Amino acid sequence: MEEKxxxxxxxxxxxxxxxxxxxxxxxxxxxxxxGELSVLMGVTASQIRQxxxxxxxxxxxxxxxxxxxxYHEIGHILGLDEEHQLVIxxxxxxxxxxxxYVNFEKRGFLVKGVFDVNxxxxxxxxxGLEIMHIDRLxxxxxxxxxxxxxxxxxxxxxxxxxxxxxxxxxxxxxxxAHVDLNVPEGVQVENVxxxxxxxxxxxxxxxxxxxxxx
Amino acid sequence: MEEKxxxxxxxxxxxxxxxxxxxxxxxxxxxxxxGELSVLMGVTASQIRQxxxxxxxxxxxxxxxxxxxxYHEIGHILGLDEEHQLVIxxxxxxxxxxxxYVNFEKRGFLVKGVFDVNxxxxxxxxxGLEIMHIDRLxxxxxxxxxxxxxxxxxxxxxxxxxxxxxxxxxxxxxxxAHVDLNVPEGVQVENVxxxxxxxxxxxxxxxxxxxxxx
DNA sequence: TAGATTGTTAATCGATTAACAATC
DNA sequence: TAGATTGTTAATCGATTAACAATC
Numbered sequence: 001m002e003e004k005x006x007x008x009x010x011x012x013x014x015x016x017x018x019x020x021x022x023x024x025x026x027x028x029x030x031x032x033x034x035g036e037l038s039v040l041m042g043v044t045a046s047q048i049r050q051x052x053x054x055x056x057x058x059x060x061x062x063x064x065x066x067x068x069x070x071y072h073e074i075g076h077i078l079g080l081d082e083e084h085q086l087v088i089x090x091x092x093x094x095x096x097x098x099x100x101y102v103n104f105e106k107r108g109f110l111v112k113g114v115f116d117v118n119x120x121x122x123x124x125x126x127x128g129l130e131i132m133h134i135d136r137l138x139x140x141x142x143x144x145x146x147x148x149x150x151x152x153x154x155x156x157x158x159x160x161x162x163x164x165x166x167x168x169x170x171x172x173x174x175x176x177a178h179v180d181l182n183v184p185e186g187v188q189v190e191n192v193x194x195x196x197x198x199x200x201x202x203x204x205x206x207x208x209x210x211x212x213x214x
Numbered sequence: 215m216e217e218k219x220x221x222x223x224x225x226x227x228x229x230x231x232x233x234x235x236x237x238x239x240x241x242x243x244x245x246x247x248x249g250e251l252s253v254l255m256g257v258t259a260s261q262i263r264q265x266x267x268x269x270x271x272x273x274x275x276x277x278x279x280x281x282x283x284x285y286h287e288i289g290h291i292l293g294l295d296e297e298h299q300l301v302i303x304x305x306x307x308x309x310x311x312x313x314x315y316v317n318f319e320k321r322g323f324l325v326k327g328v329f330d331v332n333x334x335x336x337x338x339x340x341x342g343l344e345i346m347h348i349d350r351l352x353x354x355x356x357x358x359x360x361x362x363x364x365x366x367x368x369x370x371x372x373x374x375x376x377x378x379x380x381x382x383x384x385x386x387x388x389x390x391a392h393v394d395l396n397v398p399e400g401v402q403v404e405n406v407x408x409x410x411x412x413x414x415x416x417x418x419x420x421x422x423x424x425x426x427x428x
Numbered sequence: 429t430a431g432a433t434t435g436t437t438a439a440t441c442g443a444t445t446a447a448c449a450a451t452c
Numbered sequence: 453t454a455g456a457t458t459g460t461t462a463a464t465c466g467a468t469t470a471a472c473a474a475t476c
Contacts, residue, residue, distance in 0.1 A: 005425075009443070011417050015410035019392070033457060045457095046445050053459060061458040062452045079416040093311035100307045103392065103409050109416075148415055171422075172415040174408075178233070178317065188418040190411045194388075195317050196229035197404045201362055201386040202293040202323075203225050204402040208385075223467070247433060259433095260469050267435060275434040276476045 010051050014078055016041070017051070021071040033064035083108045085145055087170075089161055090152035091116040091124075091131045094176060098150055099126050109148070113140055117157070134161075141168035148172045155179045162189075220268050227265055228292055230255070235285040247278035297322045299359055301384075303375055304366035305330035305338075305345045308390060312364055313340050323362070327354055331371070348375075355382035362386045369393045376403075 020041055024032060034052075038045040052058050052065075058073055059065040075081060086104070088095045091114050098104070099111050114126050115134045122133045132140065149165045151158060151173055158177030165173060165183075172188035175181055181189050234255055238246060248266075252259040266272050266284075269291055273279040289295060300318070302309045305328050312318070313325050328340050329348045336347045346354065363379045365372060365387055372391030379387060379397075386402035389395055395403050 006421070007443075008414075011414055012410075014417065015407065015413040016394075018413070035457080044445060046447095047443095049458065049460085050444080057459065059458050060452060061450070062456045064457065077417065078413045079420040080413065084412075084416060084419075093314045094308075097307035097311040098408070101408070104412065107409055107412070109409075109412050147419060148412070171419045174411055174415060180230075186422055188415050188422065190415050192406065192408065192411060193229065194312070194315070194406065195321055195323075196226075197388055197406060198298075198318065198321070198323050198362070199229040199232070199292045199294065200222075200225055201388060201402050201404050202298060203228065203291065205361060205385045206293040207220070208400055208402065221467075249433080258469060260471095261467095263434065263436090264468080271435065273434050274476060275474070276432045278433065 018074045024067045025071050029067050031064050084147045085112045086148045087113040087146050088150045089115050091121045095152040150174045152176045232288045238281045239285050243281050245278050298361045299326045300362045301327040301360050302364045303329050305335045309366040364388045366390045
């Protein structure tokens with residue numbers, strides 16, 4: 001449908017726009033200009049207009065943007081007007097935390113299955129779902145239309161599990177394992193490497209202390 | 215100490231170099247060229263050499279890079295040869311998961327205190343630490359030298375808590391709350407917005423399905 | 429020495445910002 | 453209409469890639 005390719009830098013900014021617009025909407029704000037939004041968000045008005053215009057003209061000269069309309073448009077662009085079915089692979093601490101994360105559900109990301117290799121966890125209840133053994137992955141995926149897998153297994157099993165998920169037709173993986181997955185083209189991967197984030201903080205702390213700040 | 219400012223794009227790549235070099239080292243690989251590493255990591259050799267040379271010449275013409283040496287140099291640049299003391303604010307599912315995350319400890323990120331507002335959680339044990347009431351934050355921070363705070367509270371309290379942490383002299387915040395913190399310059403913030411990651415995946419799934427792939 | 433590969437400069441590419449004509 | 457603000461083109465800036473001389 002879209003013609004020109006949108007850069008991932010732009011895509012990465014969309015959720016933040018969506019969040020700010022949602023808050024403005026909740027506050028009853030009806031219209032906003034790129035200039036006002038730029039002050040609020042700490043980015044340039046130019047960038048805001050450029051970003052939005054990648055997807056078409058949502059504003060009106062002399063007026064600005066209608067908050068509610070823009071909010072829904074960006075939600076639509078992000079595919080948030082459709083539900084997404086998730087599975088969580090790995091029911092350890094992190095997997096359990098994510099299964100209980102209500103924010104996901106609010107945005108239409110619904111956890112439909114939780115898997116683990118650990119026999120001690122299998123059978124336990126987690127937010128109304130029974131943790132299944134990973135052996136049942138393939139049959140489960142055949143019965144259910146699952147879009148996204150959240151991968152919270154230790155790094156040793158992660159690559160192989162990702163392959164299995166790709167074979168099952170999963171479209172995207174949110175990867176918390178500390179390895180690079182190597183999935184077929186067309187399977188989207190988003191890495192959340194928490195120790196990388198800590199390392200970046202560590203670097204920036206030291207840089208700030210030894211350097212000249214900011 | 216360093217003269218020219220290093221771009222955050224470069225900094226963001228350092229943990230990944232560090233990871234690959236660590237693996238190579240564990241495999242007993244002694245030397246590697248930027249060319250070989252570029253194949254392994256799927257980036258250009260040019261970028262690798264440019265990145266490393268931001269911090270000085272770690273290689274040798276005609277030879278390449280000594281894996282063990284480079285591994286330690288990058289670790290040093292990232293500040294991983296020093297210990298970092300953490301507190302976790304918010305002992306819910308996610309906070310507990312992170313407190314139990316052994317990978318952090320392995321890299322010298324040591325959880326020293328866990329706090330929550332919830333009286334039901336206060337007093338419970340978490341990985342050898344007693345969960346404290348958030349009221350005790352200031353006095354605790356006075357007694358301990360804490361570098362980094364991991365913020366896993368609901369978004370409503372996050373901004374105020376971040377202010378308190380900054381006042382206590384925390385140098386960096388790993389923020390899981392779904393808001394933008396507004397901390398004084400010099401306090402480093404790294405955001406982990408999990409729903410943003412899911413939204414990006416959602417966008418890319420739809421783009422791939424409706425578009426021309428990749 | 430000859431071969432390999434770095435360190436570094438120059439060229440290219442892409443993303444951000446500025447400017448302004450179009451228009452509500 | 454006059455004022456405001458978008459949509460969009462042009463200019464700038466920064467990051468990535470290519471090229472190659474330096475050198476181990």
